[in-house]
Amino acid sequence: MTQFAFNFDSVRSTEVRNEGMGRVEDNAPQLWKDVALEAVYQAARANRRFIVDAVWRYMPNDIHTHDLRAMGPVMRRAIKAGWIEATTDYINSDRVSAHKNPRRIWQSLI
Numbered sequence: 001m002t003q004f005a006f007n008f009d010s011v012r013s014t015e016v017r018n019e020g021m022g023r024v025e026d027n028a029p030q031l032w033k034d035v036a037l038e039a040v041y042q043a044a045r046a047n048r049r050f051i052v053d054a055v056w057r058y059m060p061n062d063i064h065t066h067d068l069r070a071m072g073p074v075m076r077r078a079i080k081a082g083w084i085e086a087t088t089d090y091i092n093s094d095r096v097s098a099h100k101n102p103r104r105i106w107q108s109l110i
Contacts, residue, residue: 025073032065033074040078044108049087051103053095075106083110 025033039058043050052071078084090102 020069021073021076024067024070027067028065028070028073032063033070033077035059035063036071036074037077040074041083041110044078044083044106044110048108049089049105050108051091051093051105053093053098053103056095084108 036059039055042058043054047054055071084106087105087107089105091105092100093103
């Protein structure tokens with residue numbers, strides 16, 4: 001049986017998360033980030049509560065980034081802009097590539 005060593009450290013875990021989000025944000029094209037932020041705004045205007053699947057529906061097919069996790073920093077920008085807030089609720093994604101993973105429900109403030 002293989003043993004795994006797990007390191008539990010709340011502070012370091014937060015630091016590593018923030019470093020990763022910074023990397024994907026830094027490496028995403030500015031055009032993609034701008035278009036993604038507009039997509040969040042559109043999703044927030046159209047929906048009282050939504051998951052990021054709704055944001056992806058507003059993204060044009062010809063704008064790309066190499067790491068889709070860059071949407072996380074975009075959502076943070078929308079929070080700072082006062083457009084959305086996180087809820088404690090989750091539902092499963094219908095996006096095939098997301099494999100039915102749970103996604104946070106966002107509350108629109110627009």
